Amino acid sequence: MPSRSKLYPTPDDAETAFYEAFERGDLAGMMTVWAEDDDIVCIHPQGPRLTGFDAVRESWVQIFAGGNSRLRVRTTESRRFAGPNVVVHAVIEVLSVPGQQGPTQSVCATNVYELTDYGWRMVVHHASPVSEPAPLADDPAPPAHTLH
Amino acid sequence: MPSRSKLYPTPDDAETAFYEAFERGDLAGMMTVWAEDDDIVCIHPQGPRLTGFDAVRESWVQIFAGGNSRLRVRTTESRRFAGPNVVVHAVIEVLSVPGQQGPTQSVCATNVYELTDYGWRMVVHHASPVSEPAPLADDPAPPAHTLH
Numbered sequence: 241m242p243s244r245s246k247l248y249p250t251p252d253d254a255e256t257a258f259y260e261a262f263e264r265g266d267l268a269g270m271m272t273v274w275a276e277d278d279d280i281v282c283i284h285p286q287g288p289r290l291t292g293f294d295a296v297r298e299s300w301v302q303i304f305a306g307g308n309s310r311l312r313v314r315t316t317e318s319r320r321f322a323g324p325n326v327v328v329h330a331v332i333e334v335l336s337v338p339g340q341q342g343p344t345q346s347v348c349a350t351n352v353y354e355l356t357d358y359g360w361r362m363v364v365h366h367a368s369p370v371s372e373p374a375p376l377a378d379d380p381a382p383p384a385h386t387l388h
Numbered sequence: 389m390p391s392r393s394k395l396y397p398t399p400d401d402a403e404t405a406f407y408e409a410f411e412r413g414d415l416a417g418m419m420t421v422w423a424e425d426d427d428i429v430c431i432h433p434q435g436p437r438l439t440g441f442d443a444v445r446e447s448w449v450q451i452f453a454g455g456n457s458r459l460r461v462r463t464t465e466s467r468r469f470a471g472p473n474v475v476v477h478a479v480i481e482v483l484s485v486p487g488q489q490g491p492t493q494s495v496c497a498t499n500v501y502e503l504t505d506y507g508w509r510m511v512v513h514h515a516s517p518v519s520e521p522a523p524l525a526d527d528p529a530p531p532a533h534t535l536h
Contacts, residue, residue, distance in 0.1 A: 323471035
C-alpha cells in the first residue's frame with residue numbers, strides 16, 4: 241500500500257489515480273486518493289450518501305467484492321472550476337466492459353478535490369446515472385421526471 | 389428583475405437565494421444566482437446533465453411551469469469545502485408540501501459556488517434522489533444497486 245505522502249501534486253493526478261484504482265479494483269489505491277476526513281462525501285449511483293472515510297472505504301470494499309473492477313471508465317465533457325485549494329471537475333463517466341459489445345453506461349460525476357497536507361485528495365464524489373433527454377423532444381429537461 | 393450586480397457577498401447568501409427562488413418559483417431570482425457562463429452544470433434529480441446558462445434557465449422555466457414552486461426545501465447535513473474563490477456545499481435537501489402530511493422527499497445536492505466579478509454565483513448544482521440504506525442491513529451501500 242502506498243504511503244499517504246504527497247502522492248498527488250495536482251487534482252488531475254488524483255483523478256487519474258481514482259479511475260485507475262476503480263478499474264483495477266484496487267482498494268488501497270482508491271483509499272489513498274481520498275482525504276482521511278470525517279467530512280468526505282461519496283454518493284454512488286442510486287446509492288445513499290456516505291460520509292466519512294470509514295463509510296466510504298466500506299462501500300468500495302463491497303463494490304470491488306462485487307466484481308465491478310472489470311469495468312473500464314473514460315471521462316468526457318469535463319467542466320472545471322479551480323481555486324488554489326479546492327477544485328471541482330464535473331464529468332461524464334462512460335463505463336464499458338472490456339471485450340464486450342453493446343451499449344455503454346454513462347454516469348454524471350461531480351468530483352471535488354482539496355489540497356491537504358498530503359497533496360490533492362478527493363473530498364466529494366457525487367455520481368448519478370445519466371438520464372438522456374428524449375431523442376425527439378425539444379426539451380432539455382423532462383419536468384415530469386424531475387423533483388426540481 | 390434584480391440587476392446582475394454583486395448581490396451575493398458570500399456563498400451562503402447565494403445558497404439562500406437559490407432555495408428561496410426555488411420555493412417561490414421565481415425564475416428571475418433563480419437565474420441571478422447562477423453564473424452567466426457556458427460551463428455551468430445543472431443536474432436535476434433523474435434529469436440529464438445540462439450545461440450553459442441557456443439550458444439551465446430553460447429547465448427552470450419548465451420546472452416552475454410544472455407547479456413545483458409549492459415545495460418547501462430545508463437543507464441539512466451540509467458538508468463544506470471552501471477556498472477563496474471556489475466553495476462546495478454537499479447538502480441533503482428535505483422537500484415538503486406546505487400543509488400536507490406524509491413522507492417528505494430527500495435529495496442529495498452538491499452545490500458549487502464561484503466568486504465572479506458579480507459576487508458569488510452558483511456554477512454546479514448536482515442533485516439526485518436520496519437512496520436510503522435498507523433499515524436492517526449493516527451495509528452502508530447496497531452494491532447490487534450501484535454501478536460503482
